[in-house]
Each structure stands twice: as C-alpha cells, then as structure tokens.
Amino acid sequence: MATRKVTKLPRSEREAERRKTILRAAVEVFSRKGYQGCRIADVAKEAGVAYGLVYHYFKDKDELLGSVFESGWSAFLSRVAAALSHESDFEAKVRSVVHVAFEAYRRDPRGVKVLILEVGRSPSGGAVNRGGAFTNVIELAAGVFAHAQQQGELPAHLEPKLAAALFFGSIEMALTLFVVGLLERRDDVLDRARDQVVETFLRGVEHARPSPGAAAVEANPSEAAPWTSAKSGTKSRVARRD
Amino acid sequence: MATRKVTKLPRSEREAERRKTILRAAVEVFSRKGYQGCRIADVAKEAGVAYGLVYHYFKDKDELLGSVFESGWSAFLSRVAAALSHESDFEAKVRSVVHVAFEAYRRDPRGVKVLILEVGRSPSGGAVNRGGAFTNVIELAAGVFAHAQQQGELPAHLEPKLAAALFFGSIEMALTLFVVGLLERRDDVLDRARDQVVETFLRGVEHARPSPGAAAVEANPSEAAPWTSAKSGTKSRVARRD
DNA sequence: TCCGCCGCTGATTCGAGAATCAACGAGACG
DNA sequence: CGTCTCGTTGATTCTCGAATCAGCGGCGGA
Numbered sequence: 001m002a003t004r005k006v007t008k009l010p011r012s013e014r015e016a017e018r019r020k021t022i023l024r025a026a027v028e029v030f031s032r033k034g035y036q037g038c039r040i041a042d043v044a045k046e047a048g049v050a051y052g053l054v055y056h057y058f059k060d061k062d063e064l065l066g067s068v069f070e071s072g073w074s075a076f077l078s079r080v081a082a083a084l085s086h087e088s089d090f091e092a093k094v095r096s097v098v099h100v101a102f103e104a105y106r107r108d109p110r111g112v113k114v115l116i117l118e119v120g121r122s123p124s125g126g127a128v129n130r131g132g133a134f135t136n137v138i139e140l141a142a143g144v145f146a147h148a149q150q151q152g153e154l155p156a157h158l159e160p161k162l163a164a165a166l167f168f169g170s171i172e173m174a175l176t177l178f179v180v181g182l183l184e185r186r187d188d189v190l191d192r193a194r195d196q197v198v199e200t201f202l203r204g205v206e207h208a209r210p211s212p213g214a215a216a217v218e219a220n221p222s223e224a225a226p227w228t229s230a231k232s233g234t235k236s237r238v239a240r241r242d
Numbered sequence: 243m244a245t246r247k248v249t250k251l252p253r254s255e256r257e258a259e260r261r262k263t264i265l266r267a268a269v270e271v272f273s274r275k276g277y278q279g280c281r282i283a284d285v286a287k288e289a290g291v292a293y294g295l296v297y298h299y300f301k302d303k304d305e306l307l308g309s310v311f312e313s314g315w316s317a318f319l320s321r322v323a324a325a326l327s328h329e330s331d332f333e334a335k336v337r338s339v340v341h342v343a344f345e346a347y348r349r350d351p352r353g354v355k356v357l358i359l360e361v362g363r364s365p366s367g368g369a370v371n372r373g374g375a376f377t378n379v380i381e382l383a384a385g386v387f388a389h390a391q392q393q394g395e396l397p398a399h400l401e402p403k404l405a406a407a408l409f410f411g412s413i414e415m416a417l418t419l420f421v422v423g424l425l426e427r428r429d430d431v432l433d434r435a436r437d438q439v440v441e442t443f444l445r446g447v448e449h450a451r452p453s454p455g456a457a458a459v460e461a462n463p464s465e466a467a468p469w470t471s472a473k474s475g476t477k478s479r480v481a482r483r484d
Numbered sequence: 485t486c487c488g489c490c491g492c493t494g495a496t497t498c499g500a501g502a503a504t505c506a507a508c509g510a511g512a513c514g
Numbered sequence: 515c516g517t518c519t520c521g522t523t524g525a526t527t528c529t530c531g532a533a534t535c536a537g538c539g540g541c542g543g544a
Binding site: 134158161201209210 | 276277278279377380395396397399403407408409410412413414415416425434435438439442443445446447450451452453
C-alpha cells in the first residue's frame with residue numbers, strides 16, 4: 001500500500017517486495033476461500049499481478065500455500081518461544097503465551113484465521129507439513145509443563161502433552177469465537193477473554209478469578225455486563241469482513 | 243459388512259441400506275482426503291457401487307458431504323443433550339459430556355475425525371452449515387454454564403459462551419492428540435485423558451486431581467508412568483493411517 | 485412364466501482451473 | 515544511445531473430476 005512505483009527500488013528489493021505482496025494476497029484469499037477453495041487467479045488478482053507471475057515466484061499452488069502457512073506459523077512460534085524465555089515461573093509463562101496469541105489475533109485476524117482453520121486439518125497428502133507444525137507446538141509446550149512438574153509447580157500426575165493440548169485447544173477455540181463472530185472483536189472484550197482463558201486454564205472454571213479491575217466495573221452497574229453488550233451503540237460494528 | 247445379498251430385504255429397506263452404505267463410505271474417504279480433496283469416484287469405489295448411483299441418492303457432492311456431516315453431528319448433539327438431561331449438578335454434566343465425546347471417539351474414530359476436522363473450518367460458502375452447527379453447541383453449552391452461574395455453582399464473572407468454547411476446545415484438542423497419533427488410542431490412555439480433561443477444566447491444571455484409582459497405580463512402580471510408556475516397545479509406531 | 489418398472493450402471497460430456505510458454509518492454513550496462 | 519537481460523504478461527493448453535444420460539437387468543406383480 002504505502003510504496004507506489006514512485007519510489008525506485010533496486011531490482012532485488014523490488015522482487016522481494018513482489019513476493020511478499022503475493023504472499024499477503026494469498027493469506028487474504030486463503031482466509032476467504034480456504035486452502036482448497038482458492039484459485040491462483042484470485043490470488044493474482046488480489047495481488048494485482050499477472051496470473052503467470054505467481055508461477056514465477058512459486059513452483060506451484062502447494063508451494064504457495066505452503067509458504068503462506070510457513071511464514072505465519074514460524075512467526076507465531078518464535079513469538080511464543082520469546083515469550084517463554086522472558087518469563088521464569090509457570091503462571092507467567094502461561095499468561096504470556098496466551099497474551100501472544102491474542103495479540104497476534106488483534107494484529108492480524110486474517111492471518112490467525114488461516115492458521116486456525118488449517119493447522120492439523122487437511123489430507124496428509126498436502127505439501128505443507130501442518131501435522132508436523134502442530135506436533136511442534138504441542139511438544140514445545142509439553143516441555144514447559146514437564147519442567148513445571150519437576151519444579152513442583154504442577155501436579156505430577158498430569159500428562160504434559162495432554163496439558164499442552166488443553167492449553168492450545170482453549171486458546172484456539174477462544175479465538176475461534178471471535179473468528180466466527182460469536183464474540184465481538186473489541187479491545188475490552190479481547191482483554192477480558194484473554195484473562196478468562198488464563199484463569200480457567202490455571203484454576204478451572206470453578207475457581208477462575210475475575211479480570212484485574214473487574215471489581216471496579218462490578219461496582220458500576222452501568223458497565224456491569226460488558227459481555228452482553230447492553231448498549232449496542234458504543235463501538236459496535238467492528239468492520240466485519242472475514 | 244454383516245449382511246451380504248443372501249438375506250432378502252424388501253425394496254425400500256435395501257435402498258435405505260444402500261444409502262447408508264454410501265454415507266459410511268463417504269465418511270471413510272472424507273476422513274482420509276478431506277472435504278475438498280475427495281472425489282465422488284473414490285466414494286463410489288469405497289462403497290462398491292457404480293459412480294452414477296451416488297448421484298441417484300444425493301443431488302450433488304455438496305449434499306452428500308452435507309449429509310455426512312449432518313448425520314454425525316446430530317447424533318453427537320442428541321447424545322450430548324441426553325447426557326445433560328440425565329444429570330442435574332454442574333460437575334456431573336461436565337463429566338458426562340466429556341464422557342460422551344470420548345465414547346464417540348472410541349466407537350468411531352473416523353467419524354469423529356471428520357467432524358473435528360471440518361466443524362467450523364472452511365469457507366462460509368460451503369453447502370453445509372457447519373458454522374451454524376458450531377454455534378449451536380457453543381450456545382447449548384453456554385446455556386448450561388449460565389444456569390450453573392444462577393445456581394451459584396460457577397463464578398458470575400465468566401462469560402458463558404467463552405466458557406463453553408474453552409470446554410469444547412479442550413475436548414476437541416484432546417481428541418486431536420489421538421487423531422494425529424500423539425497419544426495412543428488405547429482404553430486406559432483414553433480413560434485417563436478423559437479424567438484429566440474434566441479435572442483441568444473444573445479445577446485448572448494447578449489443582450487437577452488424579453484419576454480415581456490412580457493412587458493404587460501410584461503404589462505400583464511397574465505401572466507408575468503409563469503416559470511415558472517406559473518400556474518403549476509398547477507404544478512406539480502407532481499404525482499411522484488416518 | 486412373462487412383463488414392465490425402476491434401481492443401477494459407467495462411458496461420455498462438459499467446465500473449471502492448474503500449469504505452460506512465447507512474446508513484450510523496462511531497466512541495466514557498455 | 516543501443517542492446518541485452520530478465521521480470522512480467524495473459525492467452526493457450528491440458529488435466530482432472532463433477533454431473534449427465536441412455537440403456538441394462540433384477541425384482542415384484544399378474
């Protein structure tokens with residue numbers, strides 16, 4: 001968007017730029033039509049380039065979609081890894097990973113949607129090793145849980161891989177609520193949801209604590225039930241376009 | 243499987259039987275190749291019928307796949323509803339729904355895989371109203387949670403829909419572990435996993451209690467860590483073929 | 485036993501979209 | 515300023531699978 005052809009870029013940079021443009025367009029189309037449903041022609045049109053150019057940058061459809069997935073997923077993975085390395089105690093780690101996931105969604109709902117809707121779902125034949133990616137996060141997280149168990153921060157009888165699955169399953173489905181529009185994509189809603197995910201995972205539904213500052217809200221009846229969006233007018237209508 | 247053509251059935255019943263055969267075949271192929279990836283020819287071959295017959299029973303591909311989804315999903319929904327109506331207190335409801343889900347997986351892994359891999363994931367254009375189905379369960383469960391809140395069994399500050407999402411997200415991802423082969427599909431593993439799902443959801447990872455009878459196991463070192471399957475030969479290479 | 489209906493067959497048709505390729509022209513380089 | 519390179523174009527070709535349809539034969543009824 002920003003750079004029109006006005007700015008002269010050296011050959012190589014212009015090329016890399018093109019490639020990224022196509023990749024972005026692919027994410028866009030992919031998020032609308034799904035892995036199998038999208039046509040190369042759509043991607044080309046979305047990117048504003050000729051049909052054939054897509055094949056100049058990517059061997060075939062599989063490679064294109066593979067790249068889309070790859071770049072999104074590795075970005076997410078590295079953010080998660082970074083978050084984990086910044087924190088030392090278990091609760092903080094859990095909190096920061098959830099934070100990363102929600103932040104990613106806030107930043108790029110489309111991209112997250114693509115990842116959510118495709119990871120681990122689709123025929124084993126596909127070029128993209130989604131199954132492998134799925135396995136990776138699960139095992140990364142499982143390592144964290146196993147470590148927490150050794151530190152005595154977590155009951156020893158839990159299976160770490162399963163704990164990891166419950167963790168990411170919660171995050172994924174929570175984000176799915178937003179993706180499908182059951183919850184409104186609004187900052188305050190996202191924040192409270194994030195807290196509830198963390199609390200429920202750590203302490204269970206029965207003992208989940210309210211979001212920090214929720215007490216204040218509790219005292220103010222007019223803002224009492226932010227979930228049910230009493231006054232529809234406020235921000236409402238976030239530009240739905242998924 | 244059981245009935246060959248030996249047993250003479252009245253016309254109408256034979257037809258209904260055929261229809262079911264095709265539906266079953268569709269589930270099978272569908273679970274292998276995915277919604278978009280499967281070809282009608284595959285379904286016909288799998289069912290052992292002529293290509294054209296598929297079109298005799300189903301208007302087109304979409305209707306076929308819609309029926310597959312519909313029948314599986316409605317069966318699941320009614321079991322869930324039944325389970326809910328049998329129990330009165332909150333914990334029991336949670337436990338029994340998880341039980342239903344795991345039981346469904348035990349009975350028909352392929353079918354569950356299809357539901358898991360397709361529900362809520364795919365372009366909104368699809369004939370099947372998967373999104374609607376997804377919304378349905380979430381809202382069914384949300385009702386249960388809201389009711390529990392009124393009974394004081396659950397903190398009032400939780401958003402019921404989100405709680406429902408966390409609940410089903412946990413179940414789904416737990417089953418996914420089995421579907422992709424990260425956990426072995428064995429009765430004892432399934433049982434323990436089921437308990438851990440319930441416990442983690444109700445009380446959180448930090449306070450999840452061991453499975454009933456785990457204490458007994460705890461006392462017996464040889465059976466100590468069934469998760470990590472000390473003796474390697476046991477689990478290893480689960481016959482990946484989903 | 486014979487007739488006619490209709491469940492069933494699978495080769496054929498048809499369209500959609502993936503992948504190719506020959507040609508064009510803008511920038512690089514002398 | 516001319517030429518050459520290569521990014522770019524989009525019509526063309528080719529593949530693959532959805533949907534059709536004309537006819538066959540098993541089954542039930544008379």
